[in-house]
Amino acid sequence: MEQITLIAITKFGLETVVKNEITELGFENLRVSDGKIEFDAELSDIPRLNLWLRCADRVLLKIAEFKAFTFDELYEKTKTLPWEQWIPVDGEFPVDAKTVKSTLQSSKTCQSIVKKAVVDRLMDHYAVDSFSETGSLYSIKISIRDDIAQLTIDTSGVGLHKRGYREEGGDAPLKETLAAALVKLSFWAKDRLLIDPLCGSGTILIEAAMIARNIAPGLKRTFAAEEWPLIGSDVWQAARRAAQDAKLVNDDLQIFGYDIDAVSVKTARFNANKAGVSRNISFEQKDVKELWIDRQYGVLISNPPYGRRMANYRELNAIYIALNKTFRKKNGWSIYILTADSKFPDYFKRARPNRVRKLYNGNIKVNYYQYYGEKPPNEGV
Numbered sequence: 058m059e060q061i062t063l064i065a066i067t068k069f070g071l072e073t074v075v076k077n078e079i080t081e082l083g084f085e086n087l088r089v090s091d092g093k094i095e096f097d098a099e100l101s102d103i104p105r106l107n108l109w110l111r112c113a114d115r116v117l118l119k120i121a122e123f124k125a126f127t128f129d130e131l132y133e134k135t136k137t138l139p140w141e142q143w144i145p146v147d148g149e150f151p152v153d154a155k156t157v158k159s160t161l162q163s164s165k166t167c168q169s170i171v172k173k174a175v176v177d178r179l180m181d182h183y184a185v186d187s188f189s190e191t192g193s194l195y196s197i198k199i200s201i202r203d204d205i206a207q208l209t210i211d212t213s214g215v216g217l218h219k220r221g222y223r224e225e226g227g228d229a230p231l232k233e234t235l236a237a238a239l240v241k242l243s244f245w246a247k248d249r250l251l252i253d254p255l256c257g258s259g260t261i262l263i264e265a266a267m268i269a270r271n272i273a274p275g276l277k278r279t280f281a282a283e284e285w286p287l288i289g290s291d292v293w294q295a296a297r298r299a300a301q302d303a304k305l306v307n308d309d310l311q312i313f314g315y316d317i318d319a320v321s322v323k324t325a326r327f328n329a330n331k332a333g334v335s336r337n338i339s340f341e342q343k344d345v346k347e348l349w350i351d352r353q354y355g356v357l358i359s360n361p362p363y364g365r366r367m368a369n370y371r372e373l374n375a376i377y378i379a380l381n382k383t384f385r386k387k388n389g390w391s392i393y394i395l396t397a398d399s400k401f402p403d404y405f406k407r408a409r410p411n412r413v414r415k416l417y418n419g420n421i422k423v424n425y426y427q428y429y430g431e432k433p434p435n436e437g438v
């Protein structure tokens with residue numbers, strides 16, 4: 058099948074995680090920039106990448122990259138591209154534009170120019186004077202940065218965080234892509250105990266169970282490129298069958314979630330069930346102040362309320378104090394906390410964090426505080 062260039066889009070701070078995921082899927086020569094990982098692939102790789110990438114937001118097909126200082130230049134260069142190679146006569150091709158630090162400043166004008174150039178090109182090619190746009194979706198993105206225009210077509214459709222298992226979200230749910238990244242950035246491995254004492258709708262634990270069981274995150278959803286005649290349903294079916302066959306049973310995972318809120322616990326159970334991992338995780342309604350840990354080794358990954366969006370500060374302090382009390386002498390526990398509250402390390406006094414990663418939860422700047430625990434005897438990290 059045809060050689061193409063793909064771009065996996067991710068949130069700032071997660072580029073390395075996504076790069077590793079793409080490498081594990083067998084791709085080489087990855088070019089990493091802010092929020093983007095570009096790499097060469099074949100058209101037939103699009104299904105596998107969309108089905109398996111856990112931490113990327115979407116996968117884009119790169120059409121071209123060129124300098125554009127004037128709208129005429131943008132029009133002419135866009136029109137010379139072989140759009141008919143990708144977009145059939147009934148294809149739907151909306152255009153989305155973004156321009157940053159460039160001579161062409163109006164995203165809206167760039168959007169209409171690109172749309173016009175593609176329409177004109179396709180009209181000439183298909184010898185028609187209008188398009189029904191009733192067929193499969195080819196969402197064109199034009200992004201201009203430092204006067205360099207990049208044109209892509211989105212292969213994913215709905216963002217990859219939508220796995221198809223979460224119908225209900227709870228109060229402030231994490232995106233599934235970020236939750237998976239938190240697990241991947243931790244020292245958790247499937248033979249180790251994992252808890253989230255403030256689990257909300259259970260996203261972190263569900264993603265962990267899916268990683269442990271090698272469940273492809275995209276198995277329960279569809280993708281824009283699934284409708285593209287160019288790839289063909291047989292290639293998609295083969296990728297889906299392979300993902301289905303790759304699932305592991307793993308009945309012995311030790312994953313536990315707690316939340317003070319009964320509705321959140323119910324939602325977490327509902328979501329875990331939909332994700333197919335309900336027998337791998339135990340959820341229980343419990344106040345973190347009542348949490349009692351008798352195990353010497355384990356991993357905790359959690360995102361407490363930030364205080365901005367939920368719970369007042371006094372409640373937040375009580376949560377931090379409870380975590381500190383339970384874990385301050387448990388040196389065999391690795392603790393990972395995602396929060397926008399920079400005061401967390403002042404309360405968690407076991408040690409200073411071994412590492413603080415700057416990430417984004419939606420548009421909120423957050424820190425991922427990582428406290429490494431001692432290694433369990435006779436086990437890996």
Ligand SMILES: C[S@@+](CC[C@H](N)C(=O)[O-])C[C@H]1O[C@@H](n2cnc3c(N)ncnc32)[C@H](O)[C@@H]1O
Nearest residue numbers: 230231255256257258260316317318344345362
């Ligand atoms: C930011 S949310 C967690 C969201 C979760 N990561 C998800 O993806 O749905 C914080 C959770 O902490 C819970 N919580 C607040 N105070 C608590 C307490 N004292 N004990 C246990 N859970 C608590 C809230 O009910 C809420 O579900």
